[in-house]
Amino acid sequence: MSTIEVDTARLPLLLHELRMPAIARLWPEFSERADKEGWPAARFLAALTELEVAERGRRRIERHLQEAHLLPGKTLDNFDFSAVPMLSKARVMALAAGDGWLKKGSNLLCFGPPGTGKSHVGSAIGRALVENGYRVLCTSTTELVQTLQQARQALQLEAAIAKLDKYDLLIMDDFSYVHKDQAETSVLFELIGARYERRSVLITANQPFLHWDKVFPDQAMLIAAVDRLIHHSIIFELNVESYRRRGALARKHQASEAPQKKAKERAPSAALPHQA
Numbered sequence: 198m199s200t201i202e203v204d205t206a207r208l209p210l211l212l213h214e215l216r217m218p219a220i221a222r223l224w225p226e227f228s229e230r231a232d233k234e235g236w237p238a239a240r241f242l243a244a245l246t247e248l249e250v251a252e253r254g255r256r257r258i259e260r261h262l263q264e265a266h267l268l269p270g271k272t273l274d275n276f277d278f279s280a281v282p283m284l285s286k287a288r289v290m291a292l293a294a295g296d297g298w299l300k301k302g303s304n305l306l307c308f309g310p311p312g313t314g315k316s317h318v319g320s321a322i323g324r325a326l327v328e329n330g331y332r333v334l335c336t337s338t339t340e341l342v343q344t345l346q347q348a349r350q351a352l353q354l355e356a357a358i359a360k361l362d363k364y365d366l367l368i369m370d371d372f373s374y375v376h377k378d379q380a381e382t383s384v385l386f387e388l389i390g391a392r393y394e395r396r397s398v399l400i401t402a403n404q405p406f407l408h409w410d411k412v413f414p415d416q417a418m419l420i421a422a423v424d425r426l427i428h429h430s431i432i433f434e435l436n437v438e439s440y441r442r443r444g445a446l447a448r449k450h451q452a453s454e455a456p457q458k459k460a461k462e463r464a465p466s467a468a469l470p471h472q473a
């Protein structure tokens with residue numbers, strides 16, 4: 198057995214022990230190349246460790262994308278900004294990069310009628326943030342209230358809220374669908390209070406603050422919650438026609454125009470005198 202074989206025999210095991218799968222996979226190829234091209238030992242080591250760190254970063258982002266429960270297929274690339282002229286693409290892109298607002302625990306509040314792209318843009322911002330190294334959780338507000346309520350019943354509310362602290366951004370979709378009659382919504386108030394000025398939330402809601410009296414048990418709690426949410430906040434108001442409805446109307450319009458268009462296209466040729 199050569200010295201090299203003796204030296205490397207335990208390498209797979211050692212690298213496995215050290216949890217370095219990229220190096221474990223790549224070292225034979227790299228060491229062959231390093232020998233052939235006469236790389237200094239430091240260069241060989243640096244190249245392998247850089248690759249391990251890069252792969253680790255990629256795996257971390259994959260894990261964070263899975264845990265985020267973002268809406269599948271909704272990205273900023275496939276968001277049509279021309280449909281919402283009041284929304285600055287540059288502003289959205291800056292928010293999607295993190296750009297300080299998460300560090301300050303600022304909130305993003307997204308209002309507008311159903312179908313105007315609130316969930317799409319919210320989830321897409323969340324996705325971009327995860328890709329930029331932040332941690333995000335996207336959930337329907339109703340589901341979140343249920344989870345927190347169960348935690349309260351088990352006397353674990355504080356722990357459940359603290360567990361959400363690991364997320365730089367908590368996306369609470371369809372905030373105004375939560376109804377105080379169906380749930381003990383004061384848990385939401387406690388969550389908002391706990392995250393205030395520390396950890397960001399992104400809220401989407403069909404109803405503006407005015408109508409949130411259905412969400413919270415009493416006026417004082419509503420005022421205090423809204424106060425905390427808006428203190429450091431960015432507000433998007435997507436007051437446009439529903440994107441789905443607009444698409445359906447455009448298709449209907451096209452369909453009703455199509456036969457006329459065809460008729461028009463045919464008309465001139467039909468009017469042409471037959472060539473002899």
Ligand code: ADP
Pocket residue numbers: 271275276277278280281309310311312313314315316317318401440441
């Ligand atoms: P909301 O949350 O405001 O009710 P959604 O985000 O669920 O609306 O949007 C409804 C549907 O329309 C989704 O399939 C979404 O991807 C699509 N949509 C809405 N606005 C846009 C947009 N500006 N560009 C591309 N798709 C959009």
Ligand code: MG
Pocket residue numbers: 315316317370371401
């Ligand atoms: Mg929605």
